[in-house]
Amino acid sequence: MTDGQDRAWAELAGFYVIEPERDAAVTSILPGSAIDPATVWGRSAPLVVEIGSGQGHAIVHAAANHPETDFLAVEVFRAGLARTMLDADRADVRNLRLVEANAPEVLQHLLPAASIDELWIFFPDPWHKNKHNKRRLVTAEFAAIAASALRGGGMLRLATDWQDYADQMRDVLDDSPAFERAFEGEWAERFDGRVVTAFERKGAAKGRHIRDLTYRRRP
Template identity: 40%
Template sequence: MSSQQASQNKHDRADDAIHDKKIRSFVLRQGRMTAAQQRGIDDYLPRYGLTLDEGRIDPAQVFGREAPLVVEVGFGMGNSLLEQLQAMPDHDFVGIEVHLPGVGKLLCEAGDLDLDNLRVYRDDAVEILNQCFPDNSIDLFQLFFPDPWPKKKHHKRRIVQPPFVETVRKKLKIGGRFHLATDWEAYAEHMRDVMNAAPGYANTASEGDFVPRPETRPLTKFEQRGEKLGHGVWDLIYRRTE
């Protein structure tokens, strides 16, 4: 066996090992922390952080008020979520992100602005949804630009799959919305097909399947660059009906 074949086999075994117990939609990458990001963790995680070990939460108790609840999975570096926090102070937000630099950056910026309407989990979104959120508790669930896993052999890692969609449905209030966005057309079609087949949802689009970007989703610098290059972005919004 050549060294190249041995290396490939090792990679395949490692890839298979990831999926032995559970297929995950993310891969943890160790990123270097800036001083500001580390300060966000050190200074503000005690204020904003929630953990899986704490179990089921009562959002009104967590935030100290009754307000519409928005949950976002995979907020990345937190730029658009921070914009929403400031633009929608009458809403409470829970962000879920596994990558520490992004968590640190968001915490640093939100803390320095003394924002009260944010809480953050750093763990597997599926486990958090199942164990920490009561059924019928979320007004708006956001999934913006998740990893499209473009290779066919990796499609099983895509987070938008029937079991995940059903979990989200149970956590949404009746009439609550599930907002998805992607800049990969093939993944947009996959999202649409999964959502259209899922029971208990209705597409809110007035024509076709996709909707114009609503004002509640900030336009990112990445999108602005993409638009100049002719790249598309696809938004889907579904409402829970039952």
């Protein structure tokens, strides 16, 4: 991290960062160590979780514009979390928390079942080489994990600029008995709560189509 990011971590992590009990790896979460969201945020409110929050542009913007909602940024790169904290602090955002951890373990072990109102996955790593496709996040196994963390009627929102990954996401979620489409036609309309990030601009500049998907957790 840069010196500024190191200072941000030292000065701001005490408020923004959730420090879970770890399992074997530094980004793992010990099973059975779930938090109580009402205690962490100091209130009972809808909870939105973004997986792979990067530098936090989308989630800081959303948290600043929706103070009635609680937000959790999930990211494994500490530098991105430090930048997120800096921007959140400058915007006086207090309804946002961050966790440095593997996303599936956050959903399985850190958050209580059926505690999330919306789950966002915007521009996840496409692992675009065929030999790396198996590393992609959105699989049938992940869909089951996401379903257990979302409340009935909760929303799963996704976006990618890689067509074959968009096709895979849609196939996986169409096949999941826990989800139903919340859109008509081939693709969902662009989620108006998603700001344009560097990832989206880069993909569009290369002529790739941005694909949105929105699914509802079945009751």
